[in-house]
Amino acid sequence: MDAHYTKQHSSAAEKQxxxxxxxxxxxxxxxxxxxxxxxxxxxxxxxxxxxxxxxLLPVLHAIQARLGWISPGALNYACxxxxxxxxxxxxxxxxxxxxxxxxxxxxxxxxxxxIACMTRGGEELCGKLESQLGPPGSASLAGKVTWxxxxxxxxxxxxxxxxxxxxGEKPAEKVVAPASSGSLVSTLQSFAVATIKExxxxxxASVSAPQLTHGDNSNLMLLRRIGRIDPASxxxxxxxxxxxxxRRALDRGGSWVVxxxxxxxxxxxxxxxFPTGKKWDxxxxxxxxxxxxxxSEPGTFKDRVVMEADPFSVVEAMxxxxxxxxxxxxYLYVRGEYPLAGERLSHAxxxxxxxxxxxxxxxxxxxxxxxxxxxxxxxxICGEETALFNSIExxxxxxxxxxxxxxxxxxxxxxxxxxxxxxxxxxxLIVQEGGxxxxxxxxxxxxxxxxxxxxxxIRQPGVYEVPFxxxxxxxxxxxxxxxxxxxxxxxxxxGAAGSFLSPDELDTPLTFxxxxxxxxxxxxxxxxxxxxxxxxxxxxxxxxAFFRDESCGQCxxxxxxxxxxxxxxxxxxxxxxxxxxxxxxxxLKEVGQVMRDASICGLGQTASSAVESxxxxxxxx
Amino acid sequence: xxxEKEKVPAQVRTVNPLxxxxxxxxxxxxPESTRRTVRVTIDGREISVPEGTTLLEATRxxxxxxxxxxxxxxxTPVNVCRICVVELEGSRxxxxxxxxxxxxxxxxxxxxxxxxxxxxxxxxFLASSVDVSTSPQIRSYLERYDxxxxxxxxxxxxxxxxDAAHAGVHVVTDGSRAAAVAQPTKxxxxxxxxDYGKCILCYKCVEACGVDAQNTFAIAxxxxxxxxxxxTEFAVPLPDSACVYCGNCIGVCPTGALMFVxxxxxxxxxxxDESRQxxxxxxxxxxxxxxxxxxxxxxxxxxxxxxxxxxxxxxxxLCVKGRFGWQFVQIQDKNHxxxxxx
Ligand SMILES: Cc1cc2nc3c(=O)[nH]c(=O)nc-3n(C[C@H](O)[C@H](O)[C@H](O)COP(=O)(O)O)c2cc1C
Ligand code: SF4
Ligand code: SF4
Ligand code: SF4
Ligand code: FES
Ligand code: FES
Numbered sequence: 001m002d003a004h005y006t007k008q009h010s011s012a013a014e015k016q017x018x019x020x021x022x023x024x025x026x027x028x029x030x031x032x033x034x035x036x037x038x039x040x041x042x043x044x045x046x047x048x049x050x051x052x053x054x055x056l057l058p059v060l061h062a063i064q065a066r067l068g069w070i071s072p073g074a075l076n077y078a079c080x081x082x083x084x085x086x087x088x089x090x091x092x093x094x095x096x097x098x099x100x101x102x103x104x105x106x107x108x109x110x111x112x113x114x115i116a117c118m119t120r121g122g123e124e125l126c127g128k129l130e131s132q133l134g135p136p137g138s139a140s141l142a143g144k145v146t147w148x149x150x151x152x153x154x155x156x157x158x159x160x161x162x163x164x165x166x167x168g169e170k171p172a173e174k175v176v177a178p179a180s181s182g183s184l185v186s187t188l189q190s191f192a193v194a195t196i197k198e199x200x201x202x203x204x205a206s207v208s209a210p211q212l213t214h215g216d217n218s219n220l221m222l223l224r225r226i227g228r229i230d231p232a233s234x235x236x237x238x239x240x241x242x243x244x245x246x247r248r249a250l251d252r253g254g255s256w257v258v259x260x261x262x263x264x265x266x267x268x269x270x271x272x273x274f275p276t277g278k279k280w281d282x283x284x285x286x287x288x289x290x291x292x293x294x295x296s297e298p299g300t301f302k303d304r305v306v307m308e309a310d311p312f313s314v315v316e317a318m319x320x321x322x323x324x325x326x327x328x329x330x331y332l333y334v335r336g337e338y339p340l341a342g343e344r345l346s347h348a349x350x351x352x353x354x355x356x357x358x359x360x361x362x363x364x365x366x367x368x369x370x371x372x373x374x375x376x377x378x379x380x381i382c383g384e385e386t387a388l389f390n391s392i393e394x395x396x397x398x399x400x401x402x403x404x405x406x407x408x409x410x411x412x413x414x415x416x417x418x419x420x421x422x423x424x425x426x427x428x429l430i431v432q433e434g435g436x437x438x439x440x441x442x443x444x445x446x447x448x449x450x451x452x453x454x455x456x457x458i459r460q461p462g463v464y465e466v467p468f469x470x471x472x473x474x475x476x477x478x479x480x481x482x483x484x485x486x487x488x489x490x491x492x493x494x495g496a497a498g499s500f501l502s503p504d505e506l507d508t509p510l511t512f513x514x515x516x517x518x519x520x521x522x523x524x525x526x527x528x529x530x531x532x533x534x535x536x537x538x539x540x541x542x543x544x545a546f547f548r549d550e551s552c553g554q555c556x557x558x559x560x561x562x563x564x565x566x567x568x569x570x571x572x573x574x575x576x577x578x579x580x581x582x583x584x585x586x587x588l589k590e591v592g593q594v595m596r597d598a599s600i601c602g603l604g605q606t607a608s609s610a611v612e613s614x615x616x617x618x619x620x621x
Numbered sequence: 622x623x624x625e626k627e628k629v630p631a632q633v634r635t636v637n638p639l640x641x642x643x644x645x646x647x648x649x650x651x652p653e654s655t656r657r658t659v660r661v662t663i664d665g666r667e668i669s670v671p672e673g674t675t676l677l678e679a680t681r682x683x684x685x686x687x688x689x690x691x692x693x694x695x696x697t698p699v700n701v702c703r704i705c706v707v708e709l710e711g712s713r714x715x716x717x718x719x720x721x722x723x724x725x726x727x728x729x730x731x732x733x734x735x736x737x738x739x740x741x742x743x744x745x746f747l748a749s750s751v752d753v754s755t756s757p758q759i760r761s762y763l764e765r766y767d768x769x770x771x772x773x774x775x776x777x778x779x780x781x782x783x784d785a786a787h788a789g790v791h792v793v794t795d796g797s798r799a800a801a802v803a804q805p806t807k808x809x810x811x812x813x814x815x816d817y818g819k820c821i822l823c824y825k826c827v828e829a830c831g832v833d834a835q836n837t838f839a840i841a842x843x844x845x846x847x848x849x850x851x852x853t854e855f856a857v858p859l860p861d862s863a864c865v866y867c868g869n870c871i872g873v874c875p876t877g878a879l880m881f882v883x884x885x886x887x888x889x890x891x892x893x894d895e896s897r898q899x900x901x902x903x904x905x906x907x908x909x910x911x912x913x914x915x916x917x918x919x920x921x922x923x924x925x926x927x928x929x930x931x932x933x934x935x936x937x938x939l940c941v942k943g944r945f946g947w948q949f950v951q952i953q954d955k956n957h958x959x960x961x962x963x
Contacts, residue, residue, distance in 0.1 A: 004839075004863030072855050085838030085863065086854035094843040094852075097789035101855065137790075151789070378789065379845070396842065401700050401720055541793070549789045553822070553842075553849030555701045557739070560746035563800050563847050564773055570796035571774075578774060587772065594742040597715045597735055598703040605714060 005076050005086060014074035017066035021059050022052075022081050031080035052082050054412075056092060056394030061336075061375060064099050068106040068167035084394070095396045095552075097150075097378030098165075098336050105139045106167040107192040109147040110337070111179070114298050115492070115542050116156035116455040116528055119484065120178070125160050128181035144192045151380065151546055152298035153177075153337050156455035156528075157208050157462045163337055164191050173339035175201035200339035203231070203308045208301075210460040211478065221429055221449050222422070223465045226309040231344050234351045237312040243357060245431040249320045250365050252431075257324035258282055261427065263435025265447045270383075270420030271297065271497070271524045272602065273512050279417055282325060284407045287414035289322040289330040290392075293345075293421045294376050294383035296335055297495035298546060299526035302451040303421035305463045307334070307341035310425075311348040315371065317424040319358060320431060322369045325417055329370060333388050336376040346373055380550040384601050385418045386410075387552065398554045399601035422451055422525075442468030446511035456492075456528040457484035466510070473506040475527060484531030490614070492530070494523025496543045497606035499613035500536075520613065537573055537620050540611050544569050547607040558604025561595040565608060572621040581621055588615075659725040664732065676718040676729060677705060685731045688740065688762050691823035692719035693873055695936045696833045699824045704743050704762070708733045715739055737766065744768040749776060750801045752819045755877030755888075759821075776801035779818065784856040786848035800847060806885075809858035812866050812945050814885045815851075819878035822849060826870035826879060834938045839864040868944035872927055872937050883924050894919065902929075905943040910934065912943050923947050 010031075019025070025032030059082065063074040070093040079086045094101045111129060113122050126136075129147055133140040136148050155161035158177035162184055165173045174191055176184055205227020206213045211220065212227050229236040237243070249257050262277035270292055291314065295303040307314055314332070322330045332349075334342050349371050352358045360368045374392050376382050382391045386400035389411045410416025426448055430438045439447040446468035452475060455461045459480030466475060472491065482488045488503045499520040501508065508518050515522050530539065544566040553559045568588045571577050577584035592608030599605050614620065656671040663683040670679045675698075680687045690702040698720035706715035710728035715735060730736060744763050748770035753759040763770070777798045794800075807815040822842070830840050839862045843852040853862035871879040880888075887893040898919040905912040912935045917925040926944050930937035 004837075075854065085841070087838055087841040087843075087852070087862065090852065090854040091841035091843045095788055095845050097787075100787065102785060102787075137787075148790070401717065545791070545793055548846060549791060551846040553844070553846040554699075555703050556743050556746055556821075557703050559822070559847055559849065560750055561742075563750075564746065567773070567794070567796035567799065570794065574795040574797075576795065576797055578772065590738065590742060593735075594739050598706045598739040598743065599714070600700070600703075 005080055010073040010077035013066060014063070014071060015077055017063045017074055018059055018078045018081055020066075021055060021062045025081060031077055053084055053394040054392060056082055056084060056089060057374060057377065057391060060089075060093050060096075060099060061377065064377075065165075065167055065171035066169070068108075069100040069102060069104050071103075082394075092394065092396055095379060096336075096376075099377055105144055105146045107141075107145045107188070108165050109133075109145065109184070109188055110150035110153065110163045110165075111147060111184075112151070112153045112155070112159070112161045113149045113542070114152035114546065115496070115539050116152065116299055116461075117160040118539065118542065119456045119528075119530060119534060120159040122160040125162075125179060125181055125184070129184070132181065132185055141189060141192060145188060150337075151549065152296070152300075154295055154301045154304050154335065156299055156301055156453065159455065159461070163339075164188055166191060166194070170195060170197060172197050173200045174198070175340065200343065201308075203227075203305075203340065205309060208305045208309075208462050209464075210462045210480075211464050214478075220465050222306070222425055222451060223463070225313065226305065229310070231309055231311050232347055232351075234312060234348075234355060234357075237310075242312055243316055245428040246316050246320055246323075246357070247363070249324060249431045250363060250367070254324040254326060255282070257320060257427075257431060260430050260435035260438075264426075264430045264438040265435075266423065266426055266430065266438070267446065267512060268420055269422035269426075269450070269525065271494075273522070276419065276423055279407060279419070280321075280325060281407065284415045286325050286327050286407065286410075286417045287329075288411045288416040289318060289325060289327040290385075290388065290411060290416055290418040291318050291330065291332045291371075291421060291424055292383060292385065292388060292418055293332060293334045293338075293341070294388060295338075295421070295524070296376075296380040296383050296550075297497060297524045297526065298543075299455055299492065299495045299528045300453050300524040301455075302453050302463045302525055304335075304338055304341050306421055306425060306451075307338070307345055311341070311344040312352065313425050313428060314345065314421055315348045315352050315358070317427045318371055319352075319362070319369055320427050321417070321419065321424060322371075323362065323367050327417070328368055329372070331372050331374055331392055331411065333374045333376060333382070333392060335383075336378050342373070342375055349373065379552075380546075381552045381601075381603055384603060387601070388418070389416070396552070398552045399603075401600055443509070443511050443513070445513040450510065450522075450525060452510070452525045452527050454479045454527050454529075457482055457488070457531040457534075458529045459483045468511045469509050469514075471506065472501070472508050472510060472527070475510060476506070476529070482529055482531060485533050487532040488529060489532040489534060490530045490536055490617075492526065492528040492539075492610065493520050495526040495528075496546050496610055497602070498523040498526060499609055500617060501613075502617050536614060536618065537569075540614055540620070541566070541569055541573070543610050547603065551603060551607070555598075555600045555604065557594050557598040558600070558607060561591050561599070561604065562607050564591050565595075565611065569611070577621075585615065585621070659723050659727075661723045661725075661727040661729060663729045670723050672723075674723045676707060676709075676716070676721045676723055676727075679723045680707065680718055680729070680731050687718050687731060688765075689719055690759070690821065690875055691825060693825055693930070695930055695938075696825060696828045696873065699828065702743065702821065702823055704740055706736060706739050707731045708736050741766040741768050745770045745773065747821050749773040749799050751821050751876070752803065752816075753821075753876065755819060755880075756821075756875060758875055774799040777803060779803040779805060781805065783817070783844075783848065783850055784852065786844050786850075788845040788848070791847070802850075807858070808882075808885075810860055810866070810882075812882060812941075813868060813871055814880050814882055815859075816878050816880065816885075817850060819876045820851060821876055821878075822851070823875060825873040825875065826851060829869040829873045829938070830864075834936070835865070835867050835869050837863050837865055837867070840870065866941040866945060867939060868926075868941070869938045871944075872930075872939070881925050883922075887919075887924060893924075898924070905939070907942040907946065912939055914939070914943055916947070922951055 153161045155177045161177035162179040266276040268274045382397040387397040391397040406416045491501045548562040595604045658669045700717040700720040705718040708730040709716045803818040913932045915927045928935040
C-alpha cells in the first residue's frame, strides 16, 4: 500500500500523545526526522509493517486523554507510526463512545440515565444538570466542561452514578456515585481545574457487597477477600491464601487442571452459559487466553467489584488458566469506564511480574506467561467475544460471523480461549477443592457459587454471592427486601438482554435450567427490582434506546430492527400507533423475530427479549 | 513544572507489547479434485457438493434462487445484509448462505416461513430507510417477498448531520417518522458522486477499495449503529482523500449510491433512458494489460464504463484511465471529420 496521509501537520502535543505509547519514531518513514544515511536506502516492509495495528486502540486512548478529542493531526501521525490508513483509523475512532472525533471541552461528565439509575433519581439528576449546564453536549463552565448522558456505568449499587474525565497533560478520571446535582457540579468545577491526581474512586465493601457486613458470611468463597485485604498489596493477598492455587496447579500440571475444570461442570458466567470444560479443549492448542472484563450489560457490576477489591485473584486465575492451556500470552480487556479497576489490575500485573508470578519462568517452574491489559472505549458490543478480538486487533468492534469459533480462530486468527472474570476466579476454588467437590455445590445443571448484581428498588443493592439454586425470593430477602413503595412490580433478570419476571415468579430457582423453564435466562447475573410506582414503559424505552445506541451497525436486522423497535414503542406511547395498537404490536413482534433469527450476534438476537417478555406479562399499551 | 516526577498520565494505559503478533497464513482451498464431497439436503432434495462449498452455491446448484445483496464472487463475504439467510436444522438462528460452508448431513430450508419473514423484514427495513429507486435488484426482491416498507411510516427527510454523528448518541423521537439515511449527495469531484442516501451499507465499496481489489483504503465504515456510514477520514472530500478514482467501488455498488457524474447528471436532467442504451465490449487502449471494458452507450455517448466481473484479467476492476479516461472519444472535433464520431 502506498500510504496516503491527510495534509494536517501534527503539533508537538499530538506527537507526544502518540509517542507516549509507541516511543520515539525510529526513522523518517515513521514520521520522525529524515536522516538520509539511515532512511535513504532502507524501508521496513512486509510483516513488520502493519504488525503494530493492535496498538491503535491504546494510541487512540492516549490521544483522547491528552487532547480531549481525536484530532486530524494526531490521527495522521498515529497512522504514519502504525501504518494504518487514515480512513480506517477514523472508522475505528468514531466507533467508540468515549472518543470524540470533533473538538470537545477537555472535561467531560458522563451521567448515567440507564434503568437502575432511573429508579434512584437519575432522570431528575439529568434534568437539573440540564438547567445548570445546558443541554448534553454543550460547553459550559467557560468552555472547560461538557456533560453527556451515558448508558449504565456499572455502578448501579451506588445509583445514580456519574463519571468525569479530564484530558490534558495530567489526565484524570473520577467516579461520583451516588451523585446529587449540587455536589456533582461543584465536584466537576474543582475536578476541571485540578492539577493533582487522586484515586479515581474509593471502594467500600459495605456498600458494594453488603453481604460481607451481615452476621454469617464465612461461607462466602468468591467474595471472601473483598474488603478484607489491601487490593494493592501482593503480600496481603498471599496472606489470605493468594497464589496457593497457582502453586497447586503448577504442581499437578496443566492436564490435571483441565480435567478438574471439566469435572467441576463450570459454566461460563459472561452471559452465554457455555460449559467451560468444553471450551477448554487442549487439542485446539489455544495460543491466546482472553479475560473478558468489558462488563457493560446494564445492571451488571460484579466483575468490577472483584477487580477493584481483589485484583490479584483475577491475575492469578488467568495465570492458572493460561499455564494450564499452554497459552504464552493473555489479554485482559477491561471496560473503559472502569478507571479504578483498570488501575488496580495494572498494578497487580506489574507487582506479580516483579515477584515472578508472571513473565518468564514463573515461580521457577520453567513456564512463561504474561498478561497485557487493554482498555475498552465505550462500546457495549466489544463485550461480545469476537468483537472484543477485533477491538484488540485495532479494528472496528464488529462481531465476526461464527463459525469459526474462537477456539478455532480467535484473536489474531489463532485458537483462543476467552472467559469472563467471574468464570475465571472460580478456577481458584476448583483447583483448591477439586472439580468433584466444587460440583457438589449448587444444582446438578448449575454448579458452584454465583454472583448476583442486585439493584433498583432493593434496600441493600450490591453484589451477592449465593449457591446456584437459591430462589429469587431468598436473594431479595438477603438484600433486605423491596424498597421504594415496598410493593414489587417487576424484576429484570439478566440485564437489558434478559427478561422481566413478575412478582408471582419469585420462587424461580436461580439456576440456568430454572430460569430457562420460565423463558428467562440468568445472563450476567442481573437482578433489578422495580416497585409499582415505576412506569415500565419508560424502562422499555430506555432499553430500546440502549440497543439502538449500542448496535455495531454491521447487519441489517439489528442496525434497523433496533431503530424500528424503538420507534414502534414510542408510537404506542404517544398514542399514534400505525393503524391500531394490535397492528403495531404484531409489527413489533415481527421485528423482534427477525432480530432474533437473522442477526449476526447476540446483541441483535436478544435486543427484543426484555421488551417481549414485558409485553407478554403486562398490558402496557 | 511542580517538581513532581513526570509520570505516565493515568489514561495513557501502559502498553507492553511483548512480542509483535504476526497474523496467520492465509488458508488455501485445496484443488477441487482432492476435496471430499459432502451431502446436504436442500428443501427436501439431497445433493452433493465439494467440501468448502458455501450454502449459497449449494442452493444455487439445487436450483434455488437465493437472494444476495452484500455478496459478490470477487469479494470476501462480509455476511452483513442477511438477505440470504436460510434455515439450518438444529441451529437456533438462521444462517447466512453466502458465507456458511456446507457440512455433511446439513438439512437446509430456503423458503420456510421464518426465512421468508426475515427476508421480507430485511427488505422493508432497507427500503424504509434508504432510497432504493436506482437499485433494480432490491426493487425486484421487494416484489418477490411482498415487502411493504411504508408500514413503518413516512421516512424522515434529508439530514445534514450524519457525518458528525457521535457513537452511542441519538435523539429519541415520537416515532411518527421512520428514521432514514436520507442526506445531500456528495458531489466533490468531476468523476463520480456519492449519494449515501442510497447506501445500504453492504461494505462492498470498502472491500473493493481495500484488500479485495484496489488496496487504496480511501474509504471505510465510520460511526456505529444506525449512524454507521461509509466515509473518508474526518469525512474529507474525495480529492483530499487517498482516492485514486479507479471507480472499483462504483463497479460493485448494488444501489447506485456511487454513480458516474455523467449518469448522475443525466438522471437529474431526466435524460437517462436505459431503453436507448446499449453495451459494447472493447479493450482498454491505455496499457499492455488489456482490460476488457464494457461501454454503456446512450445516444452515441459513453455514459458509463464497467468491466465484466467474470473477466479473468480484471475481475471487474479497472484503473482511472480505463474507467474515466474516455472523454476524448466524445470530443466533437470540427477539424476532424472522422467517420466514427462515437
Ligand atoms: C452484546 C454482547 C455483550 C457481551 N458482553 C460481555 C461482557 O461484558 N462480559 C462477558 O464476560 N461476556 C460478555 N458477552 C459474552 C461473550 O461473548 C462470551 O460469551 C463470554 O465472554 C465467554 O466467557 P464465559 O464462557 O466465561 O462466560 C457478551 C455477549 C454479547 C452478545
Ligand atoms: S447483531 Fe447488531 S451488534 Fe451484532 S453484528 Fe449485527 S449489527 Fe452488530
Ligand atoms: S474510486 Fe477507487 S480509490 Fe477511490 S474510493 Fe473508489 S475504490 Fe477507492
Ligand atoms: S456505497 Fe454502495 S457499495 Fe458502498 S456500502 Fe453503500 S451500497 Fe454498498
Ligand atoms: S450505573 Fe446507572 S444503571 Fe447501572
Ligand atoms: S448476501 Fe449473505 S449476508 Fe448479504
